[in-house]
Amino acid sequence: MAFINGEHHTNVRVRYSETDRMGIAYNSHFLVWFEVGRTELLRELGLSYRELEQRGFMLPLSETGVKYLKPVLYDDVLTIVTRVGNMAGARVRMDYEIRRSDDTLATGFTGHVFTDSSLRPVRPPKDVVELMNSVRGGSISAEDESE
Amino acid sequence: MAFINGEHHTNVRVRYSETDRMGIAYNSHFLVWFEVGRTELLRELGLSYRELEQRGFMLPLSETGVKYLKPVLYDDVLTIVTRVGNMAGARVRMDYEIRRSDDTLATGFTGHVFTDSSLRPVRPPKDVVELMNSVRGGSISAEDESE
Amino acid sequence: MAFINGEHHTNVRVRYSETDRMGIAYNSHFLVWFEVGRTELLRELGLSYRELEQRGFMLPLSETGVKYLKPVLYDDVLTIVTRVGNMAGARVRMDYEIRRSDDTLATGFTGHVFTDSSLRPVRPPKDVVELMNSVRGGSISAEDESE
Amino acid sequence: MAFINGEHHTNVRVRYSETDRMGIAYNSHFLVWFEVGRTELLRELGLSYRELEQRGFMLPLSETGVKYLKPVLYDDVLTIVTRVGNMAGARVRMDYEIRRSDDTLATGFTGHVFTDSSLRPVRPPKDVVELMNSVRGGSISAEDESE
Numbered sequence: 001m002a003f004i005n006g007e008h009h010t011n012v013r014v015r016y017s018e019t020d021r022m023g024i025a026y027n028s029h030f031l032v033w034f035e036v037g038r039t040e041l042l043r044e045l046g047l048s049y050r051e052l053e054q055r056g057f058m059l060p061l062s063e064t065g066v067k068y069l070k071p072v073l074y075d076d077v078l079t080i081v082t083r084v085g086n087m088a089g090a091r092v093r094m095d096y097e098i099r100r101s102d103d104t105l106a107t108g109f110t111g112h113v114f115t116d117s118s119l120r121p122v123r124p125p126k127d128v129v130e131l132m133n134s135v136r137g138g139s140i141s142a143e144d145e146s147e
Numbered sequence: 148m149a150f151i152n153g154e155h156h157t158n159v160r161v162r163y164s165e166t167d168r169m170g171i172a173y174n175s176h177f178l179v180w181f182e183v184g185r186t187e188l189l190r191e192l193g194l195s196y197r198e199l200e201q202r203g204f205m206l207p208l209s210e211t212g213v214k215y216l217k218p219v220l221y222d223d224v225l226t227i228v229t230r231v232g233n234m235a236g237a238r239v240r241m242d243y244e245i246r247r248s249d250d251t252l253a254t255g256f257t258g259h260v261f262t263d264s265s266l267r268p269v270r271p272p273k274d275v276v277e278l279m280n281s282v283r284g285g286s287i288s289a290e291d292e293s294e
Numbered sequence: 295m296a297f298i299n300g301e302h303h304t305n306v307r308v309r310y311s312e313t314d315r316m317g318i319a320y321n322s323h324f325l326v327w328f329e330v331g332r333t334e335l336l337r338e339l340g341l342s343y344r345e346l347e348q349r350g351f352m353l354p355l356s357e358t359g360v361k362y363l364k365p366v367l368y369d370d371v372l373t374i375v376t377r378v379g380n381m382a383g384a385r386v387r388m389d390y391e392i393r394r395s396d397d398t399l400a401t402g403f404t405g406h407v408f409t410d411s412s413l414r415p416v417r418p419p420k421d422v423v424e425l426m427n428s429v430r431g432g433s434i435s436a437e438d439e440s441e
Numbered sequence: 442m443a444f445i446n447g448e449h450h451t452n453v454r455v456r457y458s459e460t461d462r463m464g465i466a467y468n469s470h471f472l473v474w475f476e477v478g479r480t481e482l483l484r485e486l487g488l489s490y491r492e493l494e495q496r497g498f499m500l501p502l503s504e505t506g507v508k509y510l511k512p513v514l515y516d517d518v519l520t521i522v523t524r525v526g527n528m529a530g531a532r533v534r535m536d537y538e539i540r541r542s543d544d545t546l547a548t549g550f551t552g553h554v555f556t557d558s559s560l561r562p563v564r565p566p567k568d569v570v571e572l573m574n575s576v577r578g579g580s581i582s583a584e585d586e587s588e
Binding site: 176207 | 361
């Protein structure tokens, strides 16, 4: 539960509710695990996303992508590896890897835009940018998610 | 898609995302179908729940109950039968039946409280009470959900 | 994360995906948290629900009920308190409380039936019954969920 | 609810359960609407995905991507526009657009692999390939999702 070379690690256990009748985790739940990954990364940096919203900022998604590499099963303990990617103006990108032990089960990214509470793009708060920049430069999926 | 003896009928098709690895619909989604049932009942009465919120009223749940009678399967076309139950002060109860053709697969109810946008209980708007009262008196599960 | 007078405690943090536009946790997710509670209770007893299914047993819901007492908010750390309730034949009941610190935000129960993998009720495995019986007798909501 | 130049159109209404505390639809539900889109496209072709699974074939996701262009709101009636994209060996791609009236709110794609019931890639059934090929060649987001 810390940063290793700019990678933040956190764990979730796959819930029964997240499986489907194929017996594997349904595809949309990976986006929820990404949410858990970036929320815990921010918390580790001392940034509560809840507080960020109380300060009037929101960070909705502008884009996402997932590659499903191997089945994720019920009750698996997953490690969500999260990295801060490019930041430019109001935009920030996060990269993710979903692992079970040493196995990478999925990779993905989310693109976000800093907005005010009316969903209008805004300049992100300086302290947030600095903190996120301080952990940039990791190496998850630098090529395999590039577009 | 109309009222038959105070019962409102609407249909949903079971999504893959709503199944679990048992091969049946996961238990929590029934509450979402109840939401669809009461929303469409209100719409049939000329009440948009979205507009009700714009007028400053909300209708959060205070209670719910579900009886799961037979498995609900992927791609099933379900009929959600909804009835307005007791209304008293800020409180209203809705009763539900989930059917596939003539088969009742589940029954349930939700208890709600009319609140303002700060979640404080309020007197419900008169036009809403009158409209809901106008279709009360159906007979779904009058006894099997009694507590 | 242990039993205190027959009560099992485990924690979840409320995800953004679990909130709705009222700003509170949507009603159906409480059933998912109940799932987490009973799964972790069983695990604490040395019973993996995943393994139980591999042995050919399933434990689908026959019934559930929830009372929503106070709003559950984004990013709240919830304690799920779970107790084994009545057991009779193929049936077992679990009782739950959702707490934030000392505040009880919701109470509920689930009724289950032990079945084989074809969803036919079966006599539950003796070791499972004995283990579950060994922690029965707690006191959550003994009256407020009674029907 | 038919094909127009290789595009299949179907509608969903945004559920309260699909909103989040930002007041908009949470990002993961778009993947569920994509599921609805491709399922109804197949049904329009005379192919029930449920039957396809009964014949021993599954179509899990290998990849997905979404661009969120404008907020999707509670109770919105969305048109899901779905197209069959490239097919090669066991792989098939589907493209999507989420519209509200003439407004495009999101675009996306899913990549799938035909597998047997053990999730091993297999040659897709010939009738399925022929039917899907018969509606290929539409023009949704031919460039904006290219990678």
